[in-house]
Amino acid sequence: MHKRVLSIILATSIVFTVGSSALAAPTQGQLDQSKTNLTQSQQKVQDLDTQMQKVDHDIETILREKAGIDSKIDKAQASINIVNKSIKESQNKINNEQEVYGQRIRTMYMNGKNQSYINIVLGSKSFSDLISNIETVQKISDYDKNLMDNLNSEKSRIEKQKDKLASEKASLVALQSQDQKKLQDANSKKSQVLALENKAKAEMQKNKAYYDQLQAQSNQEKARLLSMNTSASTSSSSPSHDRGQHVVPAGSYSGVVGIAAQFVNRTPYVWGGTTPSGFDCSGLVMYCYAQVGVSLPHYTGEQVKYGSTVSANNLQPGDLLFFGSVSDPYHVAIYAGGGQMIEAPRAGEDVHITPVRPFSIAKRI
The missing domain is CATH 3.90.1720.10 (endopeptidase domain like (from Nostoc punctiforme))
Incomplete structure (x- = not known):
């Protein structure tokens, strides 16, 4: 029975001892270390916040660059559409000229018979008629050749312009793809920094809670000691106040x-x-x-x-x-x-x- 009572008294003594120790004022060393930990964690959060702002700035820059490239691609495609239309119109001109060429041949046919230019020449009735027909055939042939050459040259020029525009568009699309990759990388980096920042903020809150706890214990002990002062010492000195961080209201x-x-x-x-x-x-x-x-x-x-x-x-x-x-x-x-x-x-x-x-x-x- 005596041993049981002694055990209870000993256990109670241990509890009170631990409780008193837990509520005791922290040492200055504990406060200083806790404040250092809090300051370091705050600085880490601030550094990560700065890093996040830089990443956001990079993303904004990429988005502006991408928007500019998108606009250039749209303009290049619009130009390609116009050139395609010109190529089609040029081909139609060539087809029409070939049709006119055929009509001209048919007009020169004699009595509805299918005759070539050489037959027209050989069918001349006199020497002067022959000379006249040869000159006529030469003029028509030269005209047709020049006209077709010009039309084909114009079509070739337009097709080269189309190839150039297509090459420029391909380069822009490649840049667009690069910007998309940059944007993905930047967003990935942002996610990584955000995860680190959230972790740092959690650590900062933990350090702050511990520091606030130590500071509260210190203030309680300080208040207890001040209350033990005599009225004379109280009247001769004013209680000190901790200066809080200035916040602009x-x-x-x-x-x-x-x-x-x-x-x-x-x-x-x-x-x-x-x-x-x-x-x-x-x-x-x-x-x-x-x-x-x-x-x-x-x-x-x-x-x-x-x-x-x-x-x-x-x-x-x-x-x-x-x-x-x-x-x-x-x-x-x-x-x-x-x-x-x-x-x-x-x-x-x-x-x-x-x-x-x-x-x-x-x-x-």
Whole structure:
């Protein structure tokens, strides 16, 4: 009996010990390591997000190129159709001339008898008649020969033009096939990056949940220690407050930033989108600036040509941040102040506010 009671007491003691240990404040080393893990996972997600934006940009470029080739193929086919019609018309002319040629022979037949040119010559009644018939036959023969040569030459020229157009179309179809392969590869790469990003986001959420748990335990312990202070120490010192990450609230800025903030977490990314029902990155910029009377083109490579360049330490809300090469950026965002920016990130996400990432150039419109 005593052994049983002792076992229960020992088990209870172990439970309370484990429970107290689990609720105990984490060490600074644990907090630092957890924060490092969270920062690294956030950076990984950000890197993959940037990679995804580049892939989307590549897909958009291929789609534009493919659309141009499709248009050229349609034009080439239309030209081939016209040439085919010309070839048919040329052949009809040749057939008609051959018919006229036959009619001319029949007209020269004497008394309905089937006579050739040589018979017509031999049938001359006098020397002068012979000379006249020979000249007539020569003229008709030369005329027929020249006319047929011209018609055949024209037909040959048109057929060569058709062959050239067919060759150009074949080259375009080959390019179209290459673009289709590029598009398949890009979409495959996008699927791979998306899978990695989803995995990274899951890891980031796990790290964040653990960090938040440790931070909550740390705050609880800190509150407990502060409550043990004397009223005198409380009156002589103010409690400290942790500074949270600055987030720009919707509508806190006027003008372009205030307009863009209206769509945060509400409007989805849509490729080619330029309306509140869906934006791509440059479409969001174009729309917001249009509301304040500034007309910008719908393409990052064109928008970067507008405004004046601004240094990174002199940014103001409303400045445009471009990512990628300076001459042909793949992404653009609107600086919102406080180290934050508003962007239409990529397919599958809404317009959102996010910390500023390293950018290639900033422009003030």
